[in-house]
Amino acid sequence: MRTIPTAVTPNALLAEDTSRSAYRDYADDAQPGMARVREFYRNNHAHQTYAFVQEKKARWLRFDQREMTPWQGLDFLNTLVDESDPDIELPQISHLLQTAEAIRADGHPDWFVLTGFIHDLGKVLCLFGEPQWAVVGDTFPVGCRFSDKVVYPEFFALNPDSGDARYNSECGVYQPGCGLANVHLSWGHDEYLYQLLRPHLPEPALYMMRYHSFYAWHREGQYGHLLDATDQANLEWVRRFNPYDLYSKNENPPSLAALKPYYEDLMAKYLPASLKF
Numbered sequence: 001m002r003t004i005p006t007a008v009t010p011n012a013l014l015a016e017d018t019s020r021s022a023y024r025d026y027a028d029d030a031q032p033g034m035a036r037v038r039e040f041y042r043n044n045h046a047h048q049t050y051a052f053v054q055e056k057k058a059r060w061l062r063f064d065q066r067e068m069t070p071w072q073g074l075d076f077l078n079t080l081v082d083e084s085d086p087d088i089e090l091p092q093i094s095h096l097l098q099t100a101e102a103i104r105a106d107g108h109p110d111w112f113v114l115t116g117f118i119h120d121l122g123k124v125l126c127l128f129g130e131p132q133w134a135v136v137g138d139t140f141p142v143g144c145r146f147s148d149k150v151v152y153p154e155f156f157a158l159n160p161d162s163g164d165a166r167y168n169s170e171c172g173v174y175q176p177g178c179g180l181a182n183v184h185l186s187w188g189h190d191e192y193l194y195q196l197l198r199p200h201l202p203e204p205a206l207y208m209m210r211y212h213s214f215y216a217w218h219r220e221g222q223y224g225h226l227l228d229a230t231d232q233a234n235l236e237w238v239r240r241f242n243p244y245d246l247y248s249k250n251e252n253p254p255s256l257a258a259l260k261p262y263y264e265d266l267m268a269k270y271l272p273a274s275l276k277f
């Protein structure tokens with residue numbers, strides 16, 4: 001098994017590895033792992049510039065790494081050991097299966113269940129050599145003023161864009177109401193997976209994938225000046241997805257072997273036989 005080189009616990013992952021009560025308690029520096037979380041976000045906020053995001057999109061959205069079936073993609077992702085996950089050492093696929101099963105248990109549509117099952121598949125970027133701070137963690141818009149509601153906003157002082165006049169008004173390079181589809185977020189697994197699967201899933205599913213780490217929007221209610229009507233309509237779906245991502249982890253995971261036929265059928269219903277990553 002391959003491990004991610006840097007040991008960090010960005011909040012989407014913190015959520016997946018700690019108790020519900022401890023989740024997102026950034027104020028408590030005594031909490032185990034918080035030094036790593038800070039170091040993660042120091043790197044993330046220092047390097048995720050507007051130019052960096054354009055560079056990463058040009059690099060990874062060529063999808064020239066390898067061709068796999070969706071299931072092979074999950075098996076490949078499963079070779080990743082997330083060092084940020086000290087408390088419950090579950091394989092990636094167990095988090096996905098638990099998320100999906102919790103969604104299914106609540107009677108949601110099958111595309112919602114499928115979304116739960118594949119929502120972190122974009123983390124294969126780590127296996128393609130990306131540092132973790134460019135794959136996971138909270139996302140935020142680049143190209144406009146950073147919100148102080150993004151986690152660890154003090155680290156944006158290290159970001160060269162903070163001193164660039166083009167990117168420091170409320171809308172920056174964007175137009176008011178332009179819609180999130182026209183806004184570049186910090187680079188990571190959300191956008192990569194969205195671009196990989198955009199022809200294949202309904203709009204709410206794509207919103208869940210694309211913005212599940214955009215806490216400053218779906219939790220903090222920031223960036224309203226950039227939204228369009230489609231974003232407003234889909235925000236509720238992104239919010240609905242979030243608790244399943246955060247709180248469905250437990251020590252007694254459902255059996256993948258028993259559920260594999262169901263998920264294979266589900267993937268066959270919506271996804272092509274092979275995907276170019």
Ligand SMILES: [Fe+2]
Pocket residue numbers: 012119120189212213
């Ligand atoms: Fe994620």
Ligand SMILES: [Fe+2]
Pocket residue numbers: 016095119120245
């Ligand atoms: Fe997740």
